[in-house]
Amino acid sequence: MRGGGPVTRNNQKCKLESQVVTMWQVTSLNLDAAGTQNAFMERCSKAGLDIVHFFPLDVFNQTAAVQERLADFGRHALAAIIGNSKFLWPRFRSALALLPSRLANANPLDRYVEESIHRACESLPIRTAVSFSHVTLPQVLPIQRIAQAAGLASVSPSHFSIHPTYGPWIGLRAVVVFDVEAPSAEPLRVGSPCENCSQPCMPPLREALDRAERDSVTLPVAVKRDWRSWARVRQVCPVGREQQYSDEQLEYHYTNDKSLLSSD
Numbered sequence: 001m002r003g004g005g006p007v008t009r010n011n012q013k014c015k016l017e018s019q020v021v022t023m024w025q026v027t028s029l030n031l032d033a034a035g036t037q038n039a040f041m042e043r044c045s046k047a048g049l050d051i052v053h054f055f056p057l058d059v060f061n062q063t064a065a066v067q068e069r070l071a072d073f074g075r076h077a078l079a080a081i082i083g084n085s086k087f088l089w090p091r092f093r094s095a096l097a098l099l100p101s102r103l104a105n106a107n108p109l110d111r112y113v114e115e116s117i118h119r120a121c122e123s124l125p126i127r128t129a130v131s132f133s134h135v136t137l138p139q140v141l142p143i144q145r146i147a148q149a150a151g152l153a154s155v156s157p158s159h160f161s162i163h164p165t166y167g168p169w170i171g172l173r174a175v176v177v178f179d180v181e182a183p184s185a186e187p188l189r190v191g192s193p194c195e196n197c198s199q200p201c202m203p204p205l206r207e208a209l210d211r212a213e214r215d216s217v218t219l220p221v222a223v224k225r226d227w228r229s230w231a232r233v234r235q236v237c238p239v240g241r242e243q244q245y246s247d248e249q250l251e252y253h254y255t256n257d258k259s260l261l262s263s264d
């Protein structure tokens with residue numbers, strides 16, 4: 001495989017209970033892994049999946065319950081969390097415009113994400129294993145906890161993954177495990193974004209939950225029906241405010257209303 005130069009990365013591992021964050025200083029990535037990273041990131045980014053966060057899979061597997069661990073090709077494997085910021089939306093809309101038949105899918109965005117990530121994996125000359133966050137059977141991928149262990153984003157009290165730059169304005173789409181050796185990682189300690197925050201997300205969350213209970217609806221139904229109240233929970237977060245999704249992206253993410261995708 002083609003090799004790039006050695007790569008140095010900083011990853012943060014956040015632990016909310018103790019309000020302590022551990023930052024992983026990852027160095028001396030071998031040439032195979034560096035080449036894999038570059039090729040893979042480029043493919044994902046072109047599709048609008050602009051968050052590609054590499055980490056040694058062991059940082060999650062070593063603390064996870066046995067049934068939640070991801071397969072590691074029998075080695076200290078390299079893995080990546082694939083996600084997106086608001087940058088995904090124009091790319092996704094262009095892909096729909098090029099191929100309107102995508103709208104026939106029950107969930108066009110999930111299908112687009114699947115296709116894009118599979119294509120990025122297929123471009124690599126190594127084995128990969130992909131787990132998608134929207135696939136909930138036979139079991140849910142605990143991607144928020146993986147993102148926290150990997151130092152990408154810490155989980156807020158309102159159950160959002162908060163990225164230091166994008167705040168809650170990210171989607172977490174998949175975890176890819178690569179059949180290459182990950183670098184060794186050394187933890188450093190830094191602060192969490194929710195530390196010392198007045199947590200303005202909690203009153204709107206409680207309100208939205210109370211309303212769902214009063215209306216006797218399940219949470220998935222409540223989120224769709226009462227989406228503006230649920231969106232408040234995210235909009236009040238002080239981290240990454242300027243990274244908010246567009247109105248259309250926001251509404252689609254809460255409602256999955258495909259009619260939003262039919263207009264230009």
Ligand code: B12
Nearest residue numbers: 133140141142143158159160161168170171172219220233
């Ligand atoms: C099921 C689900 C929901 C359920 C949550 C029900 C529940 N009690 O867990 C409902 C329908 C309520 C929901 C709502 C939303 N979700 Co949701 N959801 C998921 C999904 C598919 C699985 C989560 C899960 O079951 N985890 C179970 C175990 C394995 O994880 P865990 O770490 O032990 O527990 C976490 C969750 O269970 C969650 N959780 C636990 N209890 C509760 C209670 C409530 C009220 C909520 C909202 C969440 C929640 O938080 C835990 C971490 O703190 C994930 C994708 C994924 N694979 O994680 C997306 C995911 C968590 N959701 C996401 C989003 C964006 C939303 C919505 C904003 C919009 C939407 N798409 O509906 C809303 C509102 C959320 C909010 N905080 O305001 C994003 C979060 C991105 C981010 N930056 O954090 C994810 C990662 C999907 C994605 N593609 O990015 N969701």
